[in-house]
Amino acid sequence: MKNVLFVASESVPFIKTGGLADVVGSLPKYFDKEEYDTRVILPRYMCMKQEWKDRMEYVDNFYMEIAGQNQYVGIFQCVFDGVTFYFIDNEHYFAGFAPYDGTPDWNIEKFAFFSKAALSILPVVGFRPDLIHCHDWQTGLIPVYLDNFRYGGEYYRNIKTIMTIHNLKFQGVWDTKTVRAITGLPEYYFVPDKMEAYKDANLLKGGIVYADKVTTVSNSYAEEIKTPFYGETLEGLMWARSNDLSGIVNGLDYEEYNPEKDPMITYNFNVSNFRKEKIKNKLALQEELGLEVNKKIMTIGIVSRLTDQKGFDLIAYVMDELCQDAIQIIALGTGEEQYENMFRHFAWKYPGKVSANIYYSEPMSHKIYASCDAFLMPSLFEPCGLSQLMSLRYGTLPIVRETGGLKDTVEPYNEIEKTGTGFSFTNYNAHEMLNTVRYAEHIYYDKKRDWNKIVERAMELDYSWKTSAKHYEALYNSLIG
Ligand code: ADP
Numbered sequence: 001m002k003n004v005l006f007v008a009s010e011s012v013p014f015i016k017t018g019g020l021a022d023v024v025g026s027l028p029k030y031f032d033k034e035e036y037d038t039r040v041i042l043p044r045y046m047c048m049k050q051e052w053k054d055r056m057e058y059v060d061n062f063y064m065e066i067a068g069q070n071q072y073v074g075i076f077q078c079v080f081d082g083v084t085f086y087f088i089d090n091e092h093y094f095a096g097f098a099p100y101d102g103t104p105d106w107n108i109e110k111f112a113f114f115s116k117a118a119l120s121i122l123p124v125v126g127f128r129p130d131l132i133h134c135h136d137w138q139t140g141l142i143p144v145y146l147d148n149f150r151y152g153g154e155y156y157r158n159i160k161t162i163m164t165i166h167n168l169k170f171q172g173v174w175d176t177k178t179v180r181a182i183t184g185l186p187e188y189y190f191v192p193d194k195m196e197a198y199k200d201a202n203l204l205k206g207g208i209v210y211a212d213k214v215t216t217v218s219n220s221y222a223e224e225i226k227t228p229f230y231g232e233t234l235e236g237l238m239w240a241r242s243n244d245l246s247g248i249v250n251g252l253d254y255e256e257y258n259p260e261k262d263p264m265i266t267y268n269f270n271v272s273n274f275r276k277e278k279i280k281n282k283l284a285l286q287e288e289l290g291l292e293v294n295k296k297i298m299t300i301g302i303v304s305r306l307t308d309q310k311g312f313d314l315i316a317y318v319m320d321e322l323c324q325d326a327i328q329i330i331a332l333g334t335g336e337e338q339y340e341n342m343f344r345h346f347a348w349k350y351p352g353k354v355s356a357n358i359y360y361s362e363p364m365s366h367k368i369y370a371s372c373d374a375f376l377m378p379s380l381f382e383p384c385g386l387s388q389l390m391s392l393r394y395g396t397l398p399i400v401r402e403t404g405g406l407k408d409t410v411e412p413y414n415e416i417e418k419t420g421t422g423f424s425f426t427n428y429n430a431h432e433m434l435n436t437v438r439y440a441e442h443i444y445y446d447k448k449r450d451w452n453k454i455v456e457r458a459m460e461l462d463y464s465w466k467t468s469a470k471h472y473e474a475l476y477n478s479l480i481g
């Protein structure tokens, strides 16, 4: 049996702010249980729903030094869907209304504590991993601490590490002096070929330098981050580690996202009956959101964190033009105020046509994936993207920019060869996006049979974890075979 440990800052069903939680909560279920014992460590945030906290069982506690102080480390445990989750408890660090609440330096201290605690609880819970799979900057210190712990004892020797980059934009950067004081790591680590980048300390960089393998969540993004545009100042490092860097595209939890069984949608459907059944969801949602109830009109969905990553500048730029067309737009998301207000403004300007839902709701997200005809995701960059995979699964055709995982998972419709599962454009340009949306409108209104064929192909794709989990297994085996 090979012991694999995931350490991450979020995971469904316990806590979620984005796709990272979907990945961490679903991938461990798909490894061969005969060969791998996969467990997960998460923070025990105070903002987790009570129903989840109630399921956790107290295990033990001890004190650990961080930021020059002795801090309480509580351990809780819970088995969910056959996977063991451990939770690190500390009310000082994990209070707050959301996982990343607080100033940047506070977050660095919070996750330095988390990373060191994740390693420190292992002897206590009696799970010695052969490999630790780290996710994003919040766990970047783990490979570094592991390097440092090795001097301290046998227990941590030979534990392999993988660092998966879900988003290179967030790196956990703060001044070196403070990070040294917080982590307690020796000066040795704070030099440019280790954790230092441009005079500051960079937690993700530490993880990338010290991990045995580095992965990211699509092939295209793995290539893109070696260039200055996508490299977020670490492109040189990505080049330097390119022999150990690979892209493995995300999968979806096909049990959770299943139009045939999904309890969150109004009418269930599948690839053979979507022509009759899917449309009923559209009518129900139009009614619910106060849009014109009209089964003929093309509806375009958006479900997203509202940040510049997702291409909202393009949408804002041509929204007035787009709203002249025979379409409806249904947006769900929270984030930067300028984008929240942009959607509120257009919902006010075009009542019955634009619906702005500025909140977080899983059931509403499922309804949008199930009800709309198309899904708009014109990202500036997109490491993988799960929303387009969810849309494909529910026969809602993605309109995307050809970047990162969007490029790898959405095949543009080709009228001549009758292939493709969505629509795409190349440049980060608002009118290029608008033209592509209008081309999709043309197929929807004038070539309905072709449209339905695209839906059929989209729904028949397999973006479950089946294939990608095998790629991770192969990578694990290359280190701990
Ligand atoms: P990212 O991780 O960059 O936010 P992904 O496409 O990988 O992008 O994943 C986003 C996840 O968050 C999807 O599961 C999506 O449905 C969900 N999501 C985003 N915004 C909301 C919202 N307002 N309400 C419900 N779910 C949301």
Ligand code: GLC
Residues within 6 Å of the ligand: 018, 019, 020, 023, 166, 167, 217, 250, 382, 383, 384, 385, 386, 405
């Ligand atoms: C990040 C990326 C997104 C990816 C998700 C899960 O949040 O922005 O593209 O799908 O992580 O890997």
